[in-house]
Amino acid sequence: DQQVKQNSPSLSVQEGRISILNCDYTNSMFDYFLWYKKYPAEGPTFLISISSIKDKNEDGRFTVFLNKSAKHLSLHIVPSQPGDSAVYFCAATDSTGGSARQLTFGSGTQLTVLP
Amino acid sequence: KAGVTQTPRYLIKTRGQQVTLSCSPISGHRSVSWYQQTPGQGLQFLFEYFSETQRNKGNFPGRFSGRQFSNSRSEMNVSTLELGDSALYLCASSVGLAGTYEQYFGPGTRLTVT
Numbered sequence: 575d576q577q578v579k580q581n582s583p584s585l586s587v588q589e590g591r592i593s594i595l596n597c598d599y600t601n602s603m604f605d606y607f608l609w610y611k612k613y614p615a616e617g618p619t620f621l622i623s624i625s626s627i628k629d630k631n632e633d634g635r636f637t638v639f640l641n642k643s644a645k646h647l648s649l650h651i652v653p654s655q656p657g658d659s660a661v662y663f664c665a666a667t668d669s670t671g672g673s674a675r676q677l678t679f680g681s682g683t684q685l686t687v688l689p
Numbered sequence: 690k691a692g693v694t695q696t697p698r699y700l701i702k703t704r705g706q707q708v709t710l711s712c713s714p715i716s717g718h719r720s721v722s723w724y725q726q727t728p729g730q731g732l733q734f735l736f737e738y739f740s741e742t743q744r745n746k747g748n749f750p751g752r753f754s755g756r757q758f759s760n761s762r763s764e765m766n767v768s769t770l771e772l773g774d775s776a777l778y779l780c781a782s783s784v785g786l787a788g789t790y791e792q793y794f795g796p797g798t799r800l801t802v803t
Contacts, residue, residue, distance in 0.1 A: 578731075580731075583729075610794075615796060616796050617693065617779055617781070617793075617794025617795050617796050617797055618732070618779070618794045619793075619794065620791050620792070620793075663731060663732060665732075675745075675786065675787070676722075676734050676737065676745050676747070676787060677722075677734065677787060677792070678734070679724070679731045679732035679733070679734075680731050681729055681730055681731035682731050
């Protein structure tokens with residue numbers, strides 16, 4: 575049972591437009607969410623995160639929105655650039671694990687930004 | 690500062706064999722976590738080691754094991770390989786336990802089981 579779901583395996587967007595990547599989760603104990611970006615032949619790199627006490631976090635062109643009641647988060651990239659083309663993973667963790675917290679990842683969304 | 694390194698980068702093994710993968714964390718990082726990435730499944734957590742002790746374990750069979758050395762380097766072993774073990778194996782290091790501190794990933798080891 576996947577606790578973190580990214581239902582869109584791929585997304586194509588024109589350069590300069592907004593990219594919206596979505597992520598749903600089922601575990602109501604998750605209280606910290608992260609987005610990672612992965613280029614081919616490289617490991618994932620941390621992009622942005624959000625705590626459950628917030629509903630929005632912004633870092634430059636990247637904004638993450640969290641809707642706790644819907645158990646949904648989204649990553650907005652504005653404006654999209656060809657260099658943003660990568661696989662984006664959403665991940666979540668909960669605090670009940672104490673020192674044994676672990677990250678649960680979604681299956682990823684391949685974003686392609688067309689020039 | 691050097692990043693997380695993994696060796697080898699590519700590996701081809703035959704079903705039934707065993708394999709050992711290596712991960713060197715960023716200097717000063719004491720936690721190493723291992724993940725399996727397969728198409729459609731995302732990154733699935735295998736285990737985490739901190740100060741030479743396994744602190745957390747994912748839902749994988751006992752054929753998957755690991756260890757961590759005093760210099761924080763970690764190895765992962767898979768015995769009796771199955772075709773379904775073909776995947777990209779990623780390790781990530783962090784200053785402290787993975788759920789609390791940012792993780793930095795290595796480039797991965799691509800394992801193909803034939």
